[in-house]
Structure formats: C-alpha cells, structure tokens
Amino acid sequence: MSQDSPPARIGRRTFVTGLAAAGAALVGGTAASATATRTESGSGPAVAWERNYSDEAYDVHLTAATQTADGGYALAGTGAPAGSDGAQYGIVKAAADGSTEWVAFVDDGDPETNDVSLCDIVQTADGGVVVVGYATNPTNGGDDLVGGKVAEAAKVTASGDVAWVVQHDAFEDDESADLDAGNSDDSLFLTATATDDGGFLAGGTFEGSAWLAKLDGSGSIAWEQNYDGFSVEWVRPRDGGYHAAVDADDTCAGLVLDSAGEVQRRVTLGIDYGATPYNHEFALTSDGGYAYTGRDEGREDMVLGKLDGSGARTWRAEFDGPAGDTDFGKHVLETEDGGYAVAGYMSVDTAAEYAPTVVRTDGDGTEQWRYLFTESEADGVADVLQTEDGGYAVLLASGTNTLVKLTAGTDAEEETTQESTETETQEPTETATQESTETATEEPTETTREPTETRTQEPTETRTKESTDTATQTSESTATDAPTDTSDGTSGDASTETATRRTATDAPTESGSDDDSFRCML
Structure with a gap:
C-alpha cells in the first residue's frame, strides 16, 4: 500500500x-531520604531508593529515561561539562540501585x-x-x-x-x-x-x-x-x-x-476533544488498542482514556487531586498486568503548589493507588517507567535530576505480608517459646495501628465506561488503608484528602477542539 x-x-x-568522549563516573549518585507522600492507597508503593545526579563537574537537565538490559537505567537531557560553552546532549548511566556508572556529553x-x-x-x-x-x-x-x-x-x-x-x-x-x-x-x-x-x-x-x-x-x-x-x-x-x-x-x-x-x-x-482538549501522550496496549492521558476541558482533572483497535473509546476516567483543580496527566503506560500508570502532576493547595504524581489503575481505569511527591522541588514528572521487578522508576521534572524507584505496591506486597504472618503464627506453636510468641504478636500490631491513625476519610471512586453508543456503566469502590512507607527508614505522610474519580458528563463529539494550545502528545 x-x-x-x-x-x-x-x-x-x-x-x-x-x-566528544564520555566522562566516566563523574558522580556516584547520592542516596536521599524519601520525599514522597502516598495518599488514598489500598496497597500503595514505597520508595525503594532515590538518587540525585546533579554535580559541580557538569550542568545537566535530565528529561528522559529508559531501563537498560542490565537492570539499570539510562537518563538523558541537555547540559555541558563545567567550563564548556553551549548546550550538549547529556547521558547518565546508572546501575540497578541508582548509583552512577558513567556520564557522557555529546557535542x-x-x-x-x-x-x-x-x-x-x-x-x-x-x-x-x-x-x-x-x-x-x-x-x-x-x-x-x-x-x-x-x-x-x-x-x-x-x-x-x-x-x-x-x-x-x-x-x-x-x-x-x-x-x-x-x-x-x-x-x-x-x-x-x-x-x-x-x-x-x-x-x-x-x-x-x-x-x-x-x-x-x-x-x-x-x-x-x-x-x-x-x-x-x-x-x-x-x-x-x-x-x-x-x-x-x-x-x-x-x-x-x-x-x-x-x-x-x-x-x-476517537478522543472527545470537547471533554479532553489537552492530550499529551498515547500508549499502545496489548489488545491492539490505545491508552491516552491529558486533562479535562476545565483544566481541573487528570484524564485516562482507553480506545480499542478501531480507535473507538471504550472508557474514560478522571482523577481529582487534593486541591481539586489543575491536575494533569503527561505520561501513560500499560503495566505488565494489563493496568495503567499515569504520571504528571496534581495541585496540592490553592496557592498553585503542584506535586509530581503517579496514579496506578487496573485494566478498567479504576484507581488502585496514587503517589504524590509533595516534598519534592519538582512540579511534575519528566518520565516514568515500569521496571523489571514490577516497580516504577520516576524521573522528576524541573531540572531536579532526581530518579525515584517505587516498589510495585500491588497484591505482591499483600501476599508477602500474609506469608510472613502465617510463618509467625506457626513458629510459636511448633517451638512453644516465649521469644517467638512476642515476635509474632508485636510486629503485626504495630503494622496495623499506623494506617488507622493516619487515615481520616475513605476515598470514594466512580468509574465510567463509555462505549460508542454512549452507554454508561457506573460502579463505586472504596480504597483501603495505605501501608507504611519503608523507604530508607522514612515514612511518607498519609493524606486526609478525598480522592474522587468523577463521571465524565460530556458526550463524545465528532468535531475537534479549536483550542490551539492542544498538543496530541509531548
């Protein structure tokens, strides 16, 4: 054809x-404490590690990432070695734990x-x-x-x-x-x-x-x-x-x-540009269709939509941030289990403060957890990857040069917790020692108490499935308590805000948006 x-x-x-030749191992990458806040999570992730790749030996602004075959990462942006004139392409190669292996600049x-x-x-x-x-x-x-x-x-x-x-x-x-x-x-x-x-x-x-x-x-x-x-x-x-x-x-x-x-x-x-005029990225899905993200017409909510292989929309979901406006999905990827991860930013207060955000959903767009980096200096996510172990690597934006590794935060964590609980219960029965009995009772008590103290309101989620004949199916689900963040011994603060996914009310239209600020993808 x-x-x-x-x-x-x-x-x-x-x-x-x-x-140009690469400067090998210009910086080792420094470990940092978690700067993330997990909110509204049934089984949300924890920060495994966090690395910053800024250094006095060079100036770099990292904006893209990929996972390498050895389990590490390659990060790229623009910048130059100290004392150099003009902008160059900068590449940082990191190991699986985030430590720097080498840094190269290309003129x-x-x-x-x-x-x-x-x-x-x-x-x-x-x-x-x-x-x-x-x-x-x-x-x-x-x-x-x-x-x-x-x-x-x-x-x-x-x-x-x-x-x-x-x-x-x-x-x-x-x-x-x-x-x-x-x-x-x-x-x-x-x-x-x-x-x-x-x-x-x-x-x-x-x-x-x-x-x-x-x-x-x-x-x-x-x-x-x-x-x-x-x-x-x-x-x-x-x-x-x-x-x-x-x-x-x-x-x-x-x-x-x-x-x-x-x-x-x-x-x-078949995106409804009247309801979602600001779309920035697509992802090919395993069923031959597409997932897309952006924000809604009112510039208030993060949007995730699913199209089938013919381009027809099957469903569309919106995610509301803590401040209720100016939330934006910039990246989307299909996860290994058929769900989706959307990354961008959410407004966290009325003073126009924004936090980098990752929202994880199932295959129907129902939110499973979200993670807000409220203590980061970044105001968005430059790139996001699902890693080989099922977790996520999040490159924060705004020239912060920070890569954060999140754990999977899914049923795998719950299975691990259940397995350790069964082991602790069996040991006291078989050994009949006071030491094992104390161990079995104290740790689960501490684990279950902390989420109860930090959560004040359960989030309500509404999912809308939209087919080409505009039929709508609505269901509600309530997220459970978020587990304790174990990143470097630092716990994330649980939010008391309510997470609501609102039903899309705009019917699909055949005409495109006349807003010239629209960009299909970044």
Whole structure:
C-alpha cells in the first residue's frame, strides 16, 4: 500500500563522529531520604531508593529515561561539562540501585547551531544508547533571516564513549537556500524505538509533515517515510512491522505500518476533544488498542482514556487531586498486568503548589493507588517507567535530576505480608517459646495501628465506561488503608484528602477542539 503522501524533499545529511568522549563516573549518585507522600492507597508503593545526579563537574537537565538490559537505567537531557560553552546532549548511566556508572556529553560540532533539545532515549541491541532531538539555528541579524531546527541523533556505546552524531535537516544542498539564507523549514526527531538489527526508528516532523526514519547501527538512514499530519510522536514495533501515532489538525491517527514503514491501515483515534482538549501522550496496549492521558476541558482533572483497535473509546476516567483543580496527566503506560500508570502532576493547595504524581489503575481505569511527591522541588514528572521487578522508576521534572524507584505496591506486597504472618503464627506453636510468641504478636500490631491513625476519610471512586453508543456503566469502590512507607527508614505522610474519580458528563463529539494550545502528545 502506498504511503499517505509523497516523500518530502530530503536535504543534506552531515555525519560527525567522535566529537566528544564520555566522562566516566563523574558522580556516584547520592542516596536521599524519601520525599514522597502516598495518599488514598489500598496497597500503595514505597520508595525503594532515590538518587540525585546533579554535580559541580557538569550542568545537566535530565528529561528522559529508559531501563537498560542490565537492570539499570539510562537518563538523558541537555547540559555541558563545567567550563564548556553551549548546550550538549547529556547521558547518565546508572546501575540497578541508582548509583552512577558513567556520564557522557555529546557535542554536535555544528557552528551553525547554538542550542539542542533532547526528546527521547533508547537502548540499542548492542547495549549502547541512542538519544534523539534537534538543534536550533539562531537568526543571523537580517530582516529576511530566520532560525530553524535540524533533527539530530547520537550514539553512545555501552562503556560511555561517543560513537557518532548524525544531523538530518530539511534544507537544500545549495548553501544559498540553507538556514542562514532564510529557509526556516524544520526537521525534528521526537521519539525513538530500538529495532532487532541494532538500529532504531526515529519519528518526528520534516518540512511540516509527519516523518519516520529507519537508522542502522552506524547512524545511516536506511529508509524514510512521510505521512499526512504534523508529526510522528510515538512508534513501536508490532507484528513484524510498526505501530505509530500521528498528530494532525484536530485529531490524532494510529498508523499500522509494514517493515518498510508503508501504511497498511490508518485509524482515527476517537478522543472527545470537547471533554479532553489537552492530550499529551498515547500508549499502545496489548489488545491492539490505545491508552491516552491529558486533562479535562476545565483544566481541573487528570484524564485516562482507553480506545480499542478501531480507535473507538471504550472508557474514560478522571482523577481529582487534593486541591481539586489543575491536575494533569503527561505520561501513560500499560503495566505488565494489563493496568495503567499515569504520571504528571496534581495541585496540592490553592496557592498553585503542584506535586509530581503517579496514579496506578487496573485494566478498567479504576484507581488502585496514587503517589504524590509533595516534598519534592519538582512540579511534575519528566518520565516514568515500569521496571523489571514490577516497580516504577520516576524521573522528576524541573531540572531536579532526581530518579525515584517505587516498589510495585500491588497484591505482591499483600501476599508477602500474609506469608510472613502465617510463618509467625506457626513458629510459636511448633517451638512453644516465649521469644517467638512476642515476635509474632508485636510486629503485626504495630503494622496495623499506623494506617488507622493516619487515615481520616475513605476515598470514594466512580468509574465510567463509555462505549460508542454512549452507554454508561457506573460502579463505586472504596480504597483501603495505605501501608507504611519503608523507604530508607522514612515514612511518607498519609493524606486526609478525598480522592474522587468523577463521571465524565460530556458526550463524545465528532468535531475537534479549536483550542490551539492542544498538543496530541509531548
């Protein structure tokens, strides 16, 4: 099947290799006490550890994260070593416990650019990491001269050495038609995903159209496609091909692609833009559908919605924060058990104070727990991952350079508690010793007393399931007490606020929102 639109003109490609070397182990990562507050949880998580990656040896602003094959993490952003001029791509490789293994900076070496923006990071099949983003060319002083953006990707090896940097721009080979002569056509890489052959896919925008490029392990572009819409902002391998999401005028579209990026099927994603005009991210779900997040029309509640494989909405949920307004879902992912995790921020008081927030739901969007980082200096979540052990790695925003590891906080914790209780009960019977009897009775008593003292009101949740014929099913459930936070010996404070998920009252509409602040995904 042919692609949505003819290929855009491809401009010059400049490869720059070996521009910078990584600074190995510039900082070890310092352990910090928990700065999170768990609220309204039936079986919420605890902070396992927290690391801050700021250091006097460099300046970095981390904004993206991925888990690596060794159980550790690769974090990326922009910054530079101390004493360096200009912005570079910065990568921090951390071990499974969050301790720093190495730090690398990548300079694009282009004298025409003066700034870079990091958009995504992915680990490749050989253990290295690739970062994608774009560089900015400033204006050069004339009335007819304008700046522009050029897509960039950089590869760092598993040991932290810079392998290559590639630029892919939207300008003519003829310098008279290039950026410095007033051509402002932009190219941007916004998202990346690894492929089995050691390369990766980079999605973004090229001269105003949605763009997908396949790069091999050396950074060369093997093929590229352009599609109707503004940008490809999300892409994943699926069934021997790829699945992508495209931002368009007043809607978003899902693209089912073959192995060469040719469109096999285009699906209009049926979001009600009247009720949810602010949508920032999608996730492909295991059933072939989509999950999306953002906030509602009144900018008050965090939104999570589910679409089926045809793009029709099956349900939509809203989550209300402690202050009752200005709550926002920025990231969404499907969890290993078929539920969802939404990350963003919630307002915690009327003085416009915001806390980074993670909300965990089941497969129907019913809230299981939420975690508010009320003591953090961050005002949101830059990225969130589900880790191999079922927990969550949360990269806090606002340049705090802080990664927090949350435990799973699900039925696994309850099973562990039950198992230890049975063991404690059996031991006194078999050994008939006073010591084991005291141990068995004291610890459970302390564990059950603390949640009772800290909780003053049980949250009420309302779940709405919306099908295409607008039929609504409503059920209510009450969350139970949150367990004690055991992070580094520091307990989180239980909140007395009520968590309410409100029924969506806006019927789906066929027209898109006319609010030009709408962005399909970040």
